Amino acid sequence: MDKKWLGNLKVDVLGSKEAITYIKEKLEKKITSDIFFLNDHGYNIAQKDSEYRDMLNNADLLLNDGIGIEMGAKLFGFSFKENLNGTDFIPALFESLNEEKSNQYRVFLLGAKPGIAQKAQERLQETYKNILFVGNQDGYFPKENTDRIIHQINESKADILLVGFGMPLQERWIREHRSKVKSTITMAVGAFIDFSSGEVVRAPKIFRDLRLEWLYRMGKEPRRLWKRNVVGHASFFYSIFKQRKRKTSK
Secondary structure, eight states: EEEEEEEEOOOEOOOOOHHHHHHHHHHHHHHHHHEEEEOOHHHHHHHHHOHHHHHHTSSSEEEESHHHHHHHHHHHTTSSSSOOOHHHHHHHHHHHTTTOOOOOEEEEEEEETHHHHHHHHHHHHHHOSEEEEEEEEOOOOOOOGHHHHHHHHHHHHHEEEEESSSHHHHHHHHHHTTOOOOOSEEEETHHHHHHHSSSSSOOOOHHHTTTHHHHHHHHSHHHHHIIIIIHHHHHHHHHHHHHHHHHHOO
């Protein structure tokens, strides 16, 4: 595995095919593996929260998500092979798993608002006939129900658990409960479940091609996303330049 330090975070430098091969090998051998994605929002959280930073650095795969992370990497002297945001990467993974003839993998969806995960499960099952989407649970449950939900996940015999609570809750939940969860692969997937349900529409292709999906989403939800995107981008590059300066001064 080719890992590079992006300041104080250790990221994997992989193409999508390499990352998919890695995950499929873990599934075949039933070796537990946790897959997280890093965007500039997550990077900012990690600068203020050392425990969260350790979670990201201890992930089996930490994949790059977004143009900010790509630009930051270049300041540290390396480049990513491609953008591996989860909303595009996970369908590519499912396409590959769907082609498997000898295995029929099982997937559980955990996250999003009530009813959304159910719709996502139905739509995903319709798209990927050779994958079994074996259960779902929205993310709005009381803490005292956690053990029951973990039991539900384990009873489903899911090979892959997708957790979509948003950063940093999803990564924290995985780390806190990983010893009880029996799925081989866990993935922190952000808004993937929302997008898969069809209830939340992705940016038009031209925005995605120009790497401006964040701008489109901010236009849809300015009050919620303005601080995260505008102030957040500035904070991210401030941290990157500061860490880059510290590295070159050593």
